[in-house]
Amino acid sequence: MVSRENPRPGGRSARVQASVHQAVHDMLVAMDRAEVTIPLIAQRANVTPSTIYRRWGDLQELLADVAASRLQPETEPAKTGSVRADLQAWTEQYADEMSSGAGRQMIRDILSVPDTANAEKCSGYTQQQLRVLIARAQERGEPFPTLTELMDYVISPIMYRILFEQPPNADCVRGLISRVMPEAVVKS
Amino acid sequence: MVSRENPRPGGRSARVQASVHQAVHDMLVAMDRAEVTIPLIAQRANVTPSTIYRRWGDLQELLADVAASRLQPETEPAKTGSVRADLQAWTEQYADEMSSGAGRQMIRDILSVPDTANAEKCSGYTQQQLRVLIARAQERGEPFPTLTELMDYVISPIMYRILFEQPPNADCVRGLISRVMPEAVVKS
Numbered sequence: 001m002v003s004r005e006n007p008r009p010g011g012r013s014a015r016v017q018a019s020v021h022q023a024v025h026d027m028l029v030a031m032d033r034a035e036v037t038i039p040l041i042a043q044r045a046n047v048t049p050s051t052i053y054r055r056w057g058d059l060q061e062l063l064a065d066v067a068a069s070r071l072q073p074e075t076e077p078a079k080t081g082s083v084r085a086d087l088q089a090w091t092e093q094y095a096d097e098m099s100s101g102a103g104r105q106m107i108r109d110i111l112s113v114p115d116t117a118n119a120e121k122c123s124g125y126t127q128q129q130l131r132v133l134i135a136r137a138q139e140r141g142e143p144f145p146t147l148t149e150l151m152d153y154v155i156s157p158i159m160y161r162i163l164f165e166q167p168p169n170a171d172c173v174r175g176l177i178s179r180v181m182p183e184a185v186v187k188s
Numbered sequence: 189m190v191s192r193e194n195p196r197p198g199g200r201s202a203r204v205q206a207s208v209h210q211a212v213h214d215m216l217v218a219m220d221r222a223e224v225t226i227p228l229i230a231q232r233a234n235v236t237p238s239t240i241y242r243r244w245g246d247l248q249e250l251l252a253d254v255a256a257s258r259l260q261p262e263t264e265p266a267k268t269g270s271v272r273a274d275l276q277a278w279t280e281q282y283a284d285e286m287s288s289g290a291g292r293q294m295i296r297d298i299l300s301v302p303d304t305a306n307a308e309k310c311s312g313y314t315q316q317q318l319r320v321l322i323a324r325a326q327e328r329g330e331p332f333p334t335l336t337e338l339m340d341y342v343i344s345p346i347m348y349r350i351l352f353e354q355p356p357n358a359d360c361v362r363g364l365i366s367r368v369m370p371e372a373v374v375k376s
Contacts, residue, residue: 111351112300114292123352152345152364159352160344163299164311176340
């Protein structure tokens with residue numbers, strides 16, 4: 001398994017990565033993905049093909065790396081009022097994005113290579129967002145599920161449905177969350 | 189989405205399917221998968237390449253179809269004593285098989301195509317086995333989880349771990365099952 005460290009920001013390696021990722025991104029928007037090749041990406045990113053082969057191995061690995069990067073969250077889950085509502089909103093958005101054509105293609109790219117580093121990165125991003133919500137609930141003293149409960153009983157069933165069945169709708173997501181929410185001990 | 193009916197057993201279509209599947213299976217054992225091509229498969233299966241293109245579209249779709257067929261269970265879950273123990277044994281075997289190199293490759297093949305028919309077939313096989321266990325529990329009057337509980341809280345977390353994290357070990361599988369088992373109402 002090849003695990004690549006994030007390059008030092010601003011260094012040559014980071015610039016190569018940014019320019020290759022941008023080239024792949026632009027080409028996937030503009031052309032059929034069957035036509036995207038490493039020589040074309042190299043030309044557009046202004047690097048040599050061997051730079052790409054040396055760093056990513058092959059096209060599939062590069063596509064998996066680009067897909068994982070695009071799944072990196074840019075903002076924390078929105079604050080809506082209660083943390084339960086934040087979880088609800090964030091999870092519905094997660095399910096929508098992952099179920100979309102672009103989302104499914106990114107998951108396919110990430111899962112289609114034997115190297116699991118990008119898949120683990122993708123799960124790491126999800127856990128990072130859930131940890132923000134858990135910390136928020138602790139601060140406010142709201143009862144909240146654990147990370148394991150959220151990953152096992154909300155995220156996993158959503159991902160299984162997207163990959164092997166039908167994408168879950170908002171009702172389904174709400175149901176998964178309800179079943180994992182601890183009831184407040186004292187109701188006033 | 190292309191959904192293909194199972195061909196009539198013994199008919200020409202079924203014979204073509206069996207011979208092409210067998211050829212793919214043998215070639216995947218004997219050679220590097222990067223060297224497996226439709227013309228070579230056609231030659232080995234004694235059909236024309238156009239027969240394969242017409243029926244499966246492309247190599248990825250054919251590999252997904254072969255992988256899904258190989259996941260079709262040949263026997264019912266073994267009877268071990270209690271249905272809970274049957275579930276335990278079957279689920280551990282499921283997790284082991286899916287986590288193995290061959291299992292992961294089959295899942296990759298199934299998920300790497302945009303057509304979701306084979307992924308749904310794969311989920312259908314899992315549900316079929318779980319239904320056998322549910323019926324067995326009903327017959328014996330043993331308390332047992334529902335199909336939805338088993339799919340959401342046992343199968344989905346196992347598959348998520350295999351795809352995005354680390355394959356679950358036997359303890360992890362046991363934990364997932366424990367948390368979903370209804371306690372017997374009357375303890376004597």
